[in-house]
Amino acid sequence: MSMLTPPGMGGKYRITGDAYPRMRRPRRRRRIMAAALATVVALGLGGWGTLQLIDVFGGGGTDSRARTAAGPGCKPRKNAVKPIHVPLKPAQITVNVYNATPRAGLAKSTADELKKRGFVIGKVGNAPAAYDKKVPGPGILLGATGARDNAFPVLGTQLKGAALKMDTRATADVDLIIGTAFKTLTPPKDATAALAALAKPAPAPSGKC
Structure with missing residues (x-):
């Protein structure tokens, strides 16, 4: 009997050899660590899902509206919401009419026609x-820098x-300088249609990214 065998024990409990048997590390600690990691992952996913629900049902601000307009999966563009x-109106625009051609009386006849169409003549x-x-x-439309976005599109x-x-x-007035290639103003029907097109709101953003 080995010296490692406790007194009174033998048979299948007998320990042979001159070294203690190697004991395996208990698995309970591994199970605890795995369970803790799974809990952390579950809490993280739950928190992210809660934020998404708040964003959807709470409006989410301008970015959410832009994301909805662009379609699912699309990133909102910067400045997606533009002011209208x-x-x-022609009555809000004062036009000075100048003749740069050799043809006499062209400035007056053009100014008279613009007046009929609602413009104020200077x-x-x-x-x-x-x-x-x-x-x-x-011709040339001549005016201050701000005329590019207000008077020029209408007079054009x-x-x-x-x-x-x-x-x-x-000043806010603009000049219409009649050039050599001038024949006549845009026909009233076409000019009216062009003015109506300017007043239409911009189309809604496409759903494509």
Whole structure:
């Protein structure tokens, strides 16, 4: 009998050899660690799901509205919500009409027609020396920088192909300088349709990303 065998024990309990038997590490600790890890993962997923529900049912702000308009899975674009621009009415625009061609009386007849279409007429006469006989196209719309987004689109419906140019004036009036290629203003029916198109709201954002 080995010296490692306790007194009174033998048979199948007899320990042979001169070393203690190696004992396996208990598995209970591993099970506890696995259960703790699973609990942390479950809590994290539950918290993320709660935030998503709050975002959906609580509105989620502008980004959520942009995401809904763009369709599921689409990232919202920056500045997706744009302010609606209301164009000016002809009665809100004062137009100075200048003739840069050799044809006499063209500024007056053009100004009279614009007045019939609702525009306010300012000065009428020959073009300044800087433009006289120097406008090869149908005409130029000349005004302050702000006219690009308000007066020019409206007045431009009356003369197709007119060039746009800005100057440093501090007033809101704009100039229509008649060029050599000018024949006539846009027909009233077409000009009215173009004005109506300006007043239509922009189309809703597409669902495509």
